[in-house]
Amino acid sequence: MKKIVFILFFAIFITACDSQKKVVETNSTVEKAVNETKVSEKIPIDNKVKIGKLPNGLTYYIQNNGKPANKVELRLAINAGSILEDDDQLGVAHFMEHMNFNGTKNFKKNELVDYLQSIGVKFGADLNAYTSFDQTVYILPIPSDDDEKLEKGFDILEDWAGGALLEEKDIDEERGVVLEEYRSRRGADSRMMEQYLPKMMYGSKYADRLPIGTEESIRNFSYESIRRFQEDWYRPDLMAVIAVGDVDVAKLEAKIIAHFGKIPASENPREREVFSMKNHKETFVAIEADKEAPFSQVQLMYKDYTDSEPTKTVAKYRKNVVESLFAQMLNNRLDELRNAENPPFIYGFSYHGGTYAKNRDAYQSVAGTSSDGQLKALKTLLAESERVKRFGFKKGELERAKKSVLARVEKSFKDSDKKESGRIVGAYINNFLQESPIPGEEWTFNFNKEMLPTITLDEVNMVINDFIHDDNRVVIITGPEKNVTEQEVLDALKAVKVMELKPYEDTEVAASLMTSEPTMGKIVAMTENKELDTKTFTLNNGATVTYKKTDFKNDEILFTAFSFGGTSLYSDEELMATSFANGALTEAGINGYSISDMTKMMSGKIASARPYIGSLSEGFNGSASPKDLEELFQLVHLYFTSLNKDEKAFNSSINKDKSFLGNLLASPSFYFQKEISDFMNADNPRYTGFPSPEKYDAADYDLAYKKYQERFADAGDFKFYFVGNIDERKLAEFSMKYIGSLPSTNSKEMYKIDDFRPMKGSHTKIVKKGKDPKSTVRIMYQGEAEYDKEEALAFESLGEIVGIKLTEKLREQEGGVYSSRTSGRISKMPYGSYNFSISFPCAPENVDKLKDIAIAEVADMVKNGPSDEDLMKTKKAQILDHNENIKRNRYWLNTIKNIDYMKDDASETASFEERVNSLTKKDIQMVAKKYLTDGFILGILNPED
Missing domain, CATH: 3.30.830.10 (Metalloenzyme, LuxS/M16 peptidase-like)
Known part of the structure; x- marks a missing residue:
């Protein structure tokens, strides 16, 4: 079932004279644009699809x-x-x-x-x-x-x-x-x-x-x-x-x-009714509370008066684009507010689109809030829509929104001949069920390229007049307790009409992220791995860049980078003080630009790079369109050298995190996760635990910022990886300019391995939480292991096989679960270890029976190994998955990185199918005996008494 979100804008009365003049001028502009783009034409159907109908x-x-x-x-x-x-x-x-x-x-x-x-x-x-x-x-x-x-x-x-x-x-x-x-x-x-x-x-x-x-x-x-x-x-x-x-x-x-064709047509078919909703003069307000609600929300809906018509003409398509531009500009403003020091909501966004009713749309908005911040969020949403109503958007906002729309459709067009079948079928399903257009990526790109310049600011500013009305609207507020009254909601809807507001200020932004040219570095060595078809060059500062040029996507380059160390090099005290601050560091922006500035500057560009500090390493993840690859490099350079330090931005991130946590542990599932994690890490001196408002309040920004600078002080200790449609000349140029120019201290750090080892053997933890009659069972076998790649493959296969058997026995035979999850993994970092996990939800009265069945299935694998049939099923699935994965950039990015990060064998990819096919029942039984006979940790969540 599709998830529905709801949007509210409220309008005030504008003097008849000015409003009428504006409507006339805007209608004239729209009419001209309509004529220019031949909007009366029907949207064509993509010629790549054949559509037919049987008798x-x-x-x-x-x-x-x-x-x-x-x-x-x-x-x-x-x-x-x-x-x-x-x-x-x-x-x-x-x-x-x-x-x-x-x-x-x-x-x-x-x-x-x-x-x-x-x-x-x-x-x-x-x-x-x-x-x-x-x-x-x-x-x-x-x-x-x-x-x-x-x-x-x-x-x-x-x-x-x-x-x-x-x-x-x-x-x-x-x-x-x-x-x-x-x-x-x-x-x-x-x-x-x-x-x-x-x-x-x-x-x-x-x-x-x-x-x-x-x-x-x-x-x-x-x-x-x-x-x-x-x-x-x-x-x-x-x-x-x-x-x-x-x-x-x-x-x-x-x-x-x-x-x-042989299926007979129905002789007297029952009418397939299309159901809608009744309009209502009242504003309905629903304020619902539940003590187990982990999150609080404000939802607003202005329902259309009439059922929607399918998008079949260019005119309707153009109208949809205008509405999309409107929503994007409003969402950009809401995002700026979200990044304020004391944000009115955790998130907020809006759109005009479908409801649960098949043919009835609504203008909708949703905001996630703290448990006591719902009224503030509602008033903010109302004020921002009112600001648009009175003053409209600015020219710069529209131009940035147009650039973003065009960039998205251009990317889709460029990759249209590389799209996987599973991503194509959805459009045809929607065409049949909802009469959604299927013109294809080429038409969509060309039409947007020609049509977007004809959309005027006045035209977009008028959109709100069609969406906002005093009737047929609903306000829904949900959370763990009722902190808002219906009267307060109705008062807020009225008060916005006379609220004192100022026009939005659209600040100018620079044309480039860089304010000075870095000193060009050099490539000092080049190597090639013919087995993987990769190239690696070493820069003058010691950093290495490994890349693989592929043709899987025309408009995609994926990126990652790492350096060993991470928080493993922090003292216990430093780790505790910074753990809940690290995620907020990048919210300050870079090079003097705020996050909002950066969003504006990157309009129309498809490039991202985000730093991280993990437990064993620090690094980056990102991606870019080939045409915007330089912006990705600029982001990396500036995150190394020019991360802002901004107390207000840090506080904004911390406040949002605290609001998000709110009532999280009232949810039985989240509470169970926390209790099991606490139980298994009771003796771990470096266990930071489940987040809490108190831990966020204690986060040390100054220390976290200092440690960030330490972790990114030596670029020569980093390895960078790129996979996709790469222009090798540009990659080399950008690498020398933006990575080769970074500082190097020749630190050659390695992560530290802590003395603590996770719990193993036989232990039981029973947690009681929640009023619904449902339980959760987790069974975990874990401990240290000497890593062996063949055992690792057999152990993973064992997880797949046990999963097949538990679906048969717990679901099909017992009817006791809807689904279960099973996985087996042997890891080599930071030390050799294994983990085998089984989990499923079920009725409280069935816990013991189903738990015993699951444990007995593991015991049967130890005693007898798998059947030929089940092993064959697993092999087939693994090989099919692998053959699809090797045609994806993400697979290769992870593969070439892990040759350095995990010390993986470069030959494993080429030999994967052979290795899978060589697995025997004895291999599976052997790893079951070796790893699944020393007891297990049992976690059970039951409802409260």
Whole structure:
């Protein structure tokens, strides 16, 4: 279900004469722009997609796309969801989704998941589905390297379209799984939502058709009711098949016709109603509190009076862009306020867009606040919208917003031929379900390039007049306690009309981050690794730059850097004093520029670089468009040499962190994390613990800043890495100029290894928190280990195999969990260690039974090892993942960095598939025996008595 956020702007009355004059002038400008851009034209459809419709009414979308190779993304989109449920069917739309994985015409119960795992498709991570109010979508990525797999994929899709058997035994067995999903979603947020939803969605069916349904309905709906839902709504005229991948279009079309053309059209189809909301004269105010709410929010919604029309014409598209520019400029202002010394909110943003209702939009805003800061946040949002209403935006703001929009669409256009199939299918789903336009990246870029200059400041300033009104609005305030009254909210809405305000001051910013030219350094050595296809050059100050030029993306360069040391070189006292200050250091900006200045200066540029100080190292992470690579280098240079020291900026960051913490530990899940972490680190002298307002208040800014300067004093101790569409000449030039010019002290530091070792052996920690009847179980095996790369691969595979078995036993056989997580990892830094973890939520009464099943599964791996079938499933999935990963820049960035950071073997990537295929059952059993027989740490979260 999509997450909805809400925006509020309030307006005052402007004198009729001035307002009328402004409207006339603006309308004249708009009319001229409209004519110039031929906005009456329809938006074209991207010629890369083939769209068709079968005689029975089913729609299909097909596109050949070779990234990734040997894979096709299949989707079945159904224009039906929980909003169509009858009163005896609450939750049935979502339940139908579950039943399509539990017995169909071609796959008996559990056979579907079992088959897909056998060809490397992971349940949950790859194979999945979702149900919302108005739609249901099934997700199936399938290997396309042979016809049998492709044919099976279409068999599955065909079964989903109407082949669910819905046998009574299977329905009853699945009730437990769905109840556990329902249980996992229960909490403060769901309880408060149930209270405010009738006001938010006033007069609509959406207020009582949450897709998950009710506990009573899940337990008791009749077999007939779910079969009736399938018959009414799983029909071809409400369906679309989307197929995008490395398969010929004609072949995919033939598959769709063969599998779906034979489905008969519904003879007397039930009307597929489209539901909306009632307008209301009142301003509805919902103030909801729950003691377990970890966060506080203010949400505002000005609902449109009429249902929205789909964006089919250039005129509507242009209007959407104007609204986007408006929202971006307002959000930039809100972001500046967020960075003030005493910020009115933790975050705040706005947009005009969809609500839960399929065809009703609203102007919406949300702000995250401290538990007692909701009224202040509300008044700030109102004041800023009022400021726009009275005085409008400034020319500089609009130009920066235009640059940002154009940069984004240009990047998308440049990478359009490199887009992975999984990122393409969503647009076609939305076109079918919501009639969203699909003109393609080239048209979008060219149109924006031509159209953006025609959008005037007056035109954007007028947008607020369409959004703000005194009726049909809702204010929703949520948090751990009620610190605001309805009357205070209504008073704030009235008071803003007479509030004294000044126009926004748009300060001038410099054209460049740099205020002086650094002294050019030199490249003193160059090496090449032909196995990895990388090059490394050493600069005069000792810094090294390693890079790999790729063609995976046209408009992407990824970056990272590190130097060993980090906070491991801090004394215990220094660590405690700076731990909760380090994250706030960069909020001061660089080279005399504030964060807000930097945001303005970087408008239209796609480049970022962010320093960090970790436990073992300090360094950078970032990325850039090739055309903006120099800005990335400038950021790195200035974070080394010119980090600002600004008490107000530091305080702003600390205040936001404290507000965010607020009531965090009232949440059972966060409290459980803290208690388990405290328990396992009870004897650790360098354990900084869970954050708290008191720890933030005690943070030593001066010391943190000093230590930052120490950590970044020696650039010669750093290694820099770049992967992507690199111009080698420019990379060398920028490296010499911005890195070679950095200071070097020849420190050659290494991190220190602390004497403390995490808890191991058999221990139990039971935590009681929360009023919902739900528990969480964590089982952890951990200790020291001598690192071996083959054991590490076997141990990771063991985690995957146990995960498969627990899905079968805890979910499918017992119906006791919705999902479980299992992982195994052997690490080499800072010392050799292993960790094997199992976790799952469940009903309190099932804790002991399910815990024992999980532990018994581990014991069975120790005694017998895995089955041939389960080992084969894991191998297939690992190899498929690897073959996709090696075509991604992120994979290679991590790989070439870890050869230096983790001392990894450069040959591991090339030999990965061979190493996986050589794994035996004996290898898996051996690591299970070696690491999972010395006891485990058991953590259990139970509700309060």
